[in-house]
Amino acid sequence: MYKAKVYVTLKEGILDPQGAIIGKALDSLGYKNVGNVRVGKFIQLELEGTDKSKLNKQVDEMSHRLLSNPVIESYTFELGEE
């Protein structure tokens, strides 16, 4: 059994009002060294299969087709054996 961890974030240059608010809140709590804050999504998938390179390709395809919207988001993922 493999497990994929997919991270989806807004692309650079796209305004992230949620991240901006969190940044301000952290600043008001006294954490003055916090720079730009970006909020994203973390999606965890369990996958059946043994061929890691095939699974790698599949996760990439799924991330592109559904898990992210390529117009505004980018993604990275980790694939590991459980």
Next chain:
Amino acid sequence: MRFGIVVFPGSNCEQDCYYAAHLIGEQVSYIWHHETNLNGYDCIILPGGFSYGDYLRTGAVAKFSPVMDALVTFAEKGGLVIGICNGFQILLESGLLPGAMLRNKGLKFICKYVNVKVENTSTPFTTKTLRGEVLRIPIAHNEGNYYAEAGVLEDMNKNGQIILRYCDPHGDVTEEWNPNGSIENIAGITNKEGNVLGLMPHPERAMEEILGSEDGRKIFESIVSATSK
């Protein structure tokens, strides 16, 4: 003519659209999202709501509903498609319209009347409006902050695809009157061919003066006029 209204799990404006079509004396029926036959319809409406609970992203799951393949074919053949609010979001996710929707700049769900300026009166959705006319139509959304890359925007401007922009009551397009932060105050766009419209305001909620505005009628009546030619 006949309107068809696609109903996804979580749609909630289909009855308003049905009422609007009925009000102007046209035939109308609901289309469950599992259907794949769109023969006999002149205009398909993707209504507002929260299809699939807005899970993952607005419209992200609805784009894989069985009806969507048929809708793409319907649009390719020149059929009229109008996506309102969540329907607009679905059209973006499915690639029938360019760009994507982000969360409102103020992070709040906004439900109020807005003014939108008609930028192009030669589309099948706007022939009953005047160029520069200001329509008063309500919005109700959390993700209406439209975004497209600079190159895409440039093409859309060149092709006259930007149909509606948020403006003040006199038609001045200003940042102050942009409710959600959408790029270039965009409230509604069409595809390049002009037969697919997506818009955030709800014309079906602005059909009678007694309810605040009947400016939405102009969009519905334009569609009727375009399909009866």
